[in-house]
Amino acid sequence: MRIGYYAHHHGSGHCRQADKLAALLPNDARAQLTVFTSLDIDSYRFTAIDEQQIIRLNAEDERPDDILAGRAGEYWQPASLHYSPVGNGDIQERSHQILDTIFHCKIDLMIIDVSVEVAMLCRAASIPYLYVRLPGIRDDAPHFGAFVGALALLAPYPKALESAQTSEWVCDKTLYLDFIYSQQAESYTYESFIDILEKLSVGGEISAPKSTSLPSIEAQLIDKSEATIPIVTVIKGYGGHKAIDEKLPELRSLLPNALIVSLGPIDDDKRCYVDISAEVDDVTPFICHSDYLMMACGLNAVAQAYNYDTPLIVVPDDRPHNEQAVMAEALVAQNKALNWQQFKTLMSVNDGQSESIAQTIHYRSKQHPTTSVDSIEKNNSEENNFEEDSGEETNAVTPTAGQVFMHSITDYPTTKLWFENWLLLRLNLTPESTIKY
Structure with a gap:
């Protein structure tokens, strides 16, 4: 079709x-x-x-x-x-x-x-x-x-x-369709992430450092397990970033010694609250290796961060029909993220220790498990291992819901055949009548 x-x-x-x-x-x-x-x-x-x-x-x-x-x-x-x-x-x-x-x-x-x-x-x-x-x-x-x-x-x-x-x-x-991923994300080591930060410190827009300097950061962040300066990445899109920019002064107050990286657009009067302001093609290393991730609730941004362990703080932007607010509520309810108030409370309880906050989020998430791409892939891996142990070789990878949908529309020559033989079977509603010949 x-x-x-x-x-x-x-x-x-x-x-x-x-x-x-x-x-x-x-x-x-x-x-x-x-x-x-x-x-x-x-x-x-x-x-x-x-x-x-x-x-x-x-x-x-x-x-x-x-x-x-x-x-x-x-x-x-x-x-x-x-x-x-x-x-x-x-x-x-x-x-x-x-x-x-x-x-x-x-x-x-x-x-x-x-x-x-x-x-x-x-x-x-x-x-x-x-x-x-x-x-x-x-x-x-x-x-x-x-x-x-x-x-x-x-x-x-x-x-x-x-x-x-x-x-x-x-x-x-x-x-x-679940979250839709455009391609397999490139794997980044913590060291390569630090290299990216170094390059951004030279080529990006650098605000006057608050209590940190990039050379000392480089020295202290060689090994993440020994890092003493928390890295906070704030990711924003061009559909709107007012709400999250308004939180930057308080974020700086909560974490005065952190390295705060702003990716995407930023209001000029808020640049003084971040250490690095930049545009990047791939946010994956920042999502993977930051100590905290702060962002709005646009679908593409949430999809990228959904299956990572980095503590996520959601600050929904004002959108028609409460689009981002509803997504933020759902993420918090599923223990996939913290809202701004929860983050501030945990900061005071744990004295800003990212490891303690991460453990709190992960513990709560385990109490209320949800189906995710990671769990699906894990189950598929276990099934594949079982088949291999049984002497059957297989390289099959279970397609995502998005792939199944997109491939289905190429499998049928007409919309009518696709609608009656594929689509209706997957809905819990049916029309009162369909035309038959």
Whole structure:
């Protein structure tokens, strides 16, 4: 089947999610994927698919010549839409771009991440779609309409992190893909991590050190077991970082002797509270080897950190539908992270000792185990070892939920066959009737 993917323009996360899903396809099937987005090429460059597979859409901002504003109020705003200017030439053009491309490229199925308006456009044009369901409280009429109109909903996170406030029928119509990983993370030693910090201290933006100097840090951090200066990495994305930047002064106060590294954007007036401010292509060594990890709750960031042992402090950014707040609550409830207040309390109890805090988190996590990629891989490894002990050789690796989903859409020639023979078998809901011949 030929797949279209609509990626919202806010931040780079939606395009990155499309890129990660594309990477799960067999190489010869990636050419069958078309991405629609109004995000410009400088904001995100795809790696799994070619630029000619990207349809750069017109923006959907309001214009002075609009007849009605995007949110025109009662009696003028359709209950099924969040935003719908009338007489907007850009939206007319982008709607034409979407429908024309779907028709000429013979796209069989759309994945919408995320837009209620694009979902309704597809349903009105009789185009089947799957709707990506992000965390948060999305129980308003426009979202419910988009959910109802979809063949199914896709959740790019584990079911264990589902909000208790989500309607049962929404969960029943959802495929949980778990967190989606673009590639096998490179393995970094602690020594290589220190080398990276050294290079950043030369090439990155360095604030005036508080009570530390980088040469002495290098000397003291040769062996992590003997390190005396805690390393705190603060990871932020471009979708919003106000909430986490506001915590930097207090973080510095809590850990006056720590090496604080800020990755991603940072407000100019907050640079004085960190030792290193930088942009990096791979945050893996920082996630793996820092003493503390502090970040917001965007899906891509959480996915990267979810299965590491580094103590995680979550500071959700303000987003529509409480998207990050709900994810933070779920992570804390599953004992995968601490909120800011819990972190401050533990700092006072343990006098800032990262080892004690890590042990506290890990102990609590063991009391409430959750299914994770690590546990799945561990079980697979044990099964493989059993088979090897039985004299049967196997190199099989159990595919992830995301891989199973993406490969399924290449296994069927039509959306109808896929819907009836693969998708419906995995949902707890069925339509009242399907067309049979």
